[in-house]
Amino acid sequence: MVQDDWEIFKQQLFAKSSIDLNQYKPAQMQRRITNLMNRHGVATFTAFFKLLEKDAKLYKDFIDYLTINVTEFFRTPEKFVELEDKVIPELLKRSPYLNIWSAGCSTGAEPYSLAMILLDRAPSARHRILATDLDIEMLAKAKQGVYTAGELKNIPPARIAKYFAAKGDSRAVKDEVKALVEFQRHNLLLDRFETGFDLILCRNVVIYFTEEAKDALYRRFFTALKPGGVFFVGGTEAILNFRDIGFQHYLPFFYRKPL
Numbered sequence: 001m002v003q004d005d006w007e008i009f010k011q012q013l014f015a016k017s018s019i020d021l022n023q024y025k026p027a028q029m030q031r032r033i034t035n036l037m038n039r040h041g042v043a044t045f046t047a048f049f050k051l052l053e054k055d056a057k058l059y060k061d062f063i064d065y066l067t068i069n070v071t072e073f074f075r076t077p078e079k080f081v082e083l084e085d086k087v088i089p090e091l092l093k094r095s096p097y098l099n100i101w102s103a104g105c106s107t108g109a110e111p112y113s114l115a116m117i118l119l120d121r122a123p124s125a126r127h128r129i130l131a132t133d134l135d136i137e138m139l140a141k142a143k144q145g146v147y148t149a150g151e152l153k154n155i156p157p158a159r160i161a162k163y164f165a166a167k168g169d170s171r172a173v174k175d176e177v178k179a180l181v182e183f184q185r186h187n188l189l190l191d192r193f194e195t196g197f198d199l200i201l202c203r204n205v206v207i208y209f210t211e212e213a214k215d216a217l218y219r220r221f222f223t224a225l226k227p228g229g230v231f232f233v234g235g236t237e238a239i240l241n242f243r244d245i246g247f248q249h250y251l252p253f254f255y256r257k258p259l
């Protein structure tokens with residue numbers, strides 16, 4: 001009965017949102033959703049779905065809660081130092097204009113961090129950073145590019161002065177930074193992938209995905225990279241079977257597709 005309730009809920013949610021909970025770890029997902037149901041005094045998943053259908057605000061909060069949008073500029077700063085000082089300069093030796101994908105970009109801190117690095121290292125309007133996320137609310141905030149001082153805490157003052165303009169109490173990303181970034185809604189578990197990337201970042205996105213979903217996703221990223229392209233993952237997301245997928249180890253948390 002409990003199992004049926006969960007199965008029906010997954011189907012209903014997929015029909016409404018295109019989010020496929022079959023590809024997320026069931027124990028963690030059920031626990032997270034049950035926590036939320038308890039807060040609303042609902043005992044079954046299907047009763048919770050009825051509530052989601054009725055209450056647009058709750059539905060939005062639920063999607064936010066499932067997708068967990070926490071992000072930071074230059075997240076794990078020491079890894080971004082390696083990215084800036086070693087990975088990007090090596091990629092630039094092979095191709096002067098980089099095609100980069102920030103997959104699961106949340107409110108835009110990650111793609112804008114990349115854009116600032118490119119503008120400092122190799123200024124050109126011809127780089128392209130594709131920044132995608134499942135969550136349209138996050139993409140709307142990302143496109144605005146307005147952040148509080150607290151959100152900019154990892155960025156040195158000189159870079160803030162160069163790439164942000166004051167906007168009330170907040171800071172707005174300048175147009176030259178925005179010009180490099182193209183935002184699109186994209187579901188990593190469902191939608192087709194572009195190919196031809198020099199660098200792909202998928203950081204802190206796959207935490208709740210099943211091992212099978214993660215493996216399939218990493219294989220699709222491998223295909224999406226150019227030969228010599230680099231895949232950069234989150235600070236706790238080392239890929240154990242990287243060789244099996246075809247990657248070479250490059251630096252901790254960076255993998256390379258052979259030339």
Ligand SMILES: C[S@@+](CC[C@H](N)C(=O)[O-])C[C@H]1O[C@@H](n2cnc3c(N)ncnc32)[C@H](O)[C@@H]1O
Pocket residue numbers: 067068069070071072075103104105106107110132133134135138186187188189202203204205234
């Ligand atoms: C924790 S944030 C990570 C943001 C950024 N990559 C970072 O490391 O700071 C995870 C993002 O992944 C997105 N996400 C979750 N599942 C996704 C999916 N199936 N397809 C695309 N984006 C997804 C969420 O909406 C969220 O914005």
